Structures are given as C-alpha cells and as structure tokens.
Amino acid sequence: MAFRDxxxxxxxxxxxxxxAERRSKAGFNSVAALGVTILVLFGFALGPDAEAIxxxxxxxLWLAALFAGVLAFNxxxxxELDGGALEPLLMYPGARRSIFAGKLLANFVFVFLLLVIVxxxxxxxFHITVPSTWPRLxxxxxxxEVGLVTLGTFYAAMASRSRAREVLxxxxxxxxxxxxxxxxxxxxxxxxxxxxxxxxxxxTNLLVAYDVIFLISTFLAFDYVIEA
Amino acid sequence: MLARRFGAQWVLRGVSLELRxxxxxxxxxxxxxxxxxxxxxxxxLLRPTAGTASVFGADIASEPDRVRELVGFFSPVPGVYEDLxxxxxxxxxxxxLGRPAGSAASxxxxxxxxxxxxxxxxxxxxxxxxxxxxxxxxxxRPRLLLLDEPYNNFDAPGTALLNDVIRETLAFGGSALIVxxxxxxxxxxxxxxxxxxxxxxxxxxxxxVGSPSPSIIPALGMSGVLH
Numbered sequence: 001m002a003f004r005d006x007x008x009x010x011x012x013x014x015x016x017x018x019x020a021e022r023r024s025k026a027g028f029n030s031v032a033a034l035g036v037t038i039l040v041l042f043g044f045a046l047g048p049d050a051e052a053i054x055x056x057x058x059x060x061l062w063l064a065a066l067f068a069g070v071l072a073f074n075x076x077x078x079x080e081l082d083g084g085a086l087e088p089l090l091m092y093p094g095a096r097r098s099i100f101a102g103k104l105l106a107n108f109v110f111v112f113l114l115l116v117i118v119x120x121x122x123x124x125x126f127h128i129t130v131p132s133t134w135p136r137l138x139x140x141x142x143x144x145e146v147g148l149v150t151l152g153t154f155y156a157a158m159a160s161r162s163r164a165r166e167v168l169x170x171x172x173x174x175x176x177x178x179x180x181x182x183x184x185x186x187x188x189x190x191x192x193x194x195x196x197x198x199x200x201x202x203x204t205n206l207l208v209a210y211d212v213i214f215l216i217s218t219f220l221a222f223d224y225v226i227e228a
Numbered sequence: 229m230l231a232r233r234f235g236a237q238w239v240l241r242g243v244s245l246e247l248r249x250x251x252x253x254x255x256x257x258x259x260x261x262x263x264x265x266x267x268x269x270x271x272x273l274l275r276p277t278a279g280t281a282s283v284f285g286a287d288i289a290s291e292p293d294r295v296r297e298l299v300g301f302f303s304p305v306p307g308v309y310e311d312l313x314x315x316x317x318x319x320x321x322x323x324x325l326g327r328p329a330g331s332a333a334s335x336x337x338x339x340x341x342x343x344x345x346x347x348x349x350x351x352x353x354x355x356x357x358x359x360x361x362x363x364x365x366x367x368x369r370p371r372l373l374l375l376d377e378p379y380n381n382f383d384a385p386g387t388a389l390l391n392d393v394i395r396e397t398l399a400f401g402g403s404a405l406i407v408x409x410x411x412x413x414x415x416x417x418x419x420x421x422x423x424x425x426x427x428x429x430x431x432x433x434x435x436x437v438g439s440p441s442p443s444i445i446p447a448l449g450m451s452g453v454l455h
Contacts (some may be wrong), residue, residue, distance in 0.1 A: 085308060091273065092294055
C-alpha cells in the first residue's frame with residue numbers, strides 16, 4: 001500500500017513536470033536547439049575526414065546530451081521555484097523520495113526525447129550507419145541516460161537551494177559524471193565500429209554498476225539535500 | 229522550547245508556547261521578529277537549532293512525516309504551478325495528499341473558482357491565487373493550521389471564507405496559529421493572542437484589540453499541540 005502511494009505521488013510529480021514543460025514549450029525547444037548546435041559545430045570542426053568524424057561522433061553525442069541535459073535539470077526545479085511551489089511540495093506528507101522519483105521520471109522522458117533528436121541528427125551529420133548491434137547500442141544509450149539523469153536530477157535539487165544555482169550545478173555535476181560519460185562514450189564507440197575488440201561488454205557492465213550505485217545513493221541522500 | 233539561528237544571527241531565542249485543541253492563536257510582532265520562522269519550524273520546512281516541539285504528539289524533528297500529515301501551512305506565496313489549470317493544481321495536491329480526486333472539485337466550488345477550474349493559473353489575479361491556495365488547504369483538512377499573513381489579498385468574502393475554514397478546523401478539535409498584521413480581520417476567530425519580540429514570546433498573552441466574542445470560543449480540549 002505504501003509503495004502504491006509512493007508510486008502515485010511519483011507519477012503525479014512526473015505528470016505535473018511534463019505537462020508544465022509541454023505547455024511552456026520554451027524549455028524543450030531551447031534544449032534541443034542547443035544539442036543540435038553542438039553537433040553541427042562538431043561537424044564543422046572535424047572537417048570532411050570520415051574516419052575522424054566517426055571516431056568523434058560518440059563523444060559529440062554525449063557532450064550534446066550533457067550540455068542540453070544541464071539546462072533541463074535546472075529547469076525541472078525552476079518550475080518549483082518560480083511560483084514558490086517548492087515549499088508546498090516539501091510539505092506534502094509521505095517520503096520525499098517519491099518527489100525525487102517523479103522528477104527523475106520526468107527528466108528521463110525529457111532527456112530521452114532530446115536523445116532521439118540528437119541521435120537522429122548525429123546519424124545524418126556524421127554519416128553513421130546503424131550497426132547490426134543496435135539493440136545493445138540502445139541499451140548503452142538508456143544506461144548512459146539513467147546515469148546522466150540520476151546525477152543531474154540529484155545535483156539540481158542540491159543547487160536549487162542556492163542563489164547561484166545555474167553556476168553551481170555544472171560545478172557539482174560535471175566531475176561526478178566523468179565515469180558515466182566515459183563508460184557510455186566508450187561503449188557507444190565500440191558498438192559503432194562493430195565491437196571488434198569485444199570491450200563494449202566491459203564498459204556496459206561498468207555503466208550498470210555506476211547506475212546502481214548512483215540510483216541507490218541519490219535516493220538515500222535526497223531528503224538531506226532538499227532540506228533548507 | 230524552540231530556538232533557531234541563521235548563521236550567527238539568532239532569530240528565535242527560545243520560544244515556548246502551548247496551543248490547546250479548539251484554540252486559534254494570533255501571533256503578532258514586528259517585521260523580522262521570527263514569526264514566519266516559527267511557523268516554518270512547526271511545519272518541518274526548517275529544523276530547529278535547539279529545542280523541540282510536538283504537534284498533536286508528533287515530534288517535529290523525529291517524526292516529520294506524521295507532522296506533515298497534521299499540519300497545513302498557508303503561506304503568503306501561492307505556491308501553484310502557473311502552466312497548469314486550477315483543477316490540475318488542486319488534483320495534483322489531492323494526489324500528493326492521498327485524498328480522492330473528487331475533493332478537488334468541491335474545494336474549487338467552495339472557494340468560488342469552479343467557473344475558472346479549467347483555466348491556466350498564469351492569468352489569475354493575486355486574490356484568485358490566494359483562493360487557490362485555500363482550496364489546497366480544504367483538500368488537506370489538517371488538524372493544525374499554520375497561517376502566515378493569511379488575509380493578504382483577500383476581499384471581504386475571501387476573508388469570511390478563510391475565517392469559516394478556521395472555525396471548522398477548531399470545531400473538529402483542531403487548532404490554528406495565525407501570524408497577522410491585519411488584526412481586525414482575525415479578531416472574529418482568534419481567542420488567544422501572543423506577541424513575539426526579539427525572538428522571544430511575550431509571557432503575558434497580549435490582546436491588542438479588544439476581546440473576541442465568547443460565542444466563537446469553542447469548547448476547549450486539553451491536549452497540548454505545541455510545547
């Protein structure tokens with residue numbers, strides 16, 4: 001019963017965030033535009049060398065997701081701060097982890113839609129053919145997204161209590177994301193070139209380990225970071 | 229006894245107050261005297277630096293979940309989502325509070341917002357936003373009302389509605405602690421007055437303007453809600 005209540009609350013928070021985002025529109029459009037701009041700039045910087053482009057594509061993809069994601073994570077708490085809604089949200093009875101779960105869910109959907117656009121643009125811009133191992137590639141993208149969104153949502157909550165939240169979030173988030181992004185990028189790169197060295201599995205396992213550790217620790221610590 | 233400091237500055241220096249069931253207490257004091265901080269401590273939005281308090285037996289530090297079920301905080305900031313409609317805002321509150329979705333419609337009806345229930349909150353006046361906050365409180369129906377400047381932006385019918393909600397809470401054995409500058413609006417419901425000066429509660433319960441009519445003072449239970 002308690003789990004069902006928490007799930008209903010988490011779902012309500014996610015629905016509320018996504019509905020507010022869909023209606024305001026400004027958020028997703030600007031975030032998607034930033035992601036595409038980063039990819040286009042990478043394309044120009046790398047020039048016509050197809051080999052160089054293919055080698056750099058995974059890095060460009062995950063960097064675009066990272067920078068655009070930071071904007072999204074900041075916005076997810078800005079919705080609460082704009083109308084002074086954070087206090088009522090924290091005043092609702094029940095475990096506050098359901099608020100975190102709801103925000104996580106909304107950010108996951110938001111960043112997933114962003115990744116769909118970024119990947120589609122990458123395929124065209126970097127002349128990437130979809131490999132036969134695409135289900136594994138999809139798994140890597142989802143695992144990488146879980147790590148990115150978990151840490152992003154958590155540190156955005158921490159930064160939301162500060163007046164310098166826009167500056168604070170990248171400072172806190174980027175160092176923590178290095179292992180996740182490194183593993184996601186290496187696994188993506190390996191799968192795009194056919195995984196000839198069979199190292200995609202090791203990077204994927206590392207990604208799973210990071211995701212599990214970060215998911216558990218952020219759920220446990222959320223109560224403390226959201227306190228005033 | 230409660231104390232709270234921000235950095236080196238003590239805002240509350242040891243506040244002691246017992247509020248009985250069925251009592252609405254008015255809290256007055258100058259700006260910066262710690263009135264809002266006291267309410268935020270009691271509704272678990274802040275943690276005390278020293279001391280403790282309990283709400284209907286639930287300790288604010290060790291049982292914050294239970295306290296949040298019992299307490300409704302009515303802040304001067306509406307705390308609503310501007311891109312959602314009035315109905316969506318209150319339905320969201322109902323879900324978070326574990327109340328049936330149907331309670332949202334009746335709360336909006338009661339607060340006079342039924343005709344704009346499906347309109348986005350972005351275009352609402354400040355008075356309508358206050359009514360929307362009040363609708364959220366109606367869905368919650370807490371036992372202890374913590375009201376911070378509750379009469380701001382309310383017209384006369386809005387003030388009367390708020391006082392009705394306070395009376396209903398008292399009639400069901402609840403209590404209210406009301407931070408007010410507009411003492412006249414609160415006079416019909418408040419039956420005990422306190423003042424907070426320099427972070428300390430005045431020992432003598434000062435009654436700033438007259439006495440409330442005895443007819444509105446409900447039968448008082450003796451269960452302490454705040455120590």
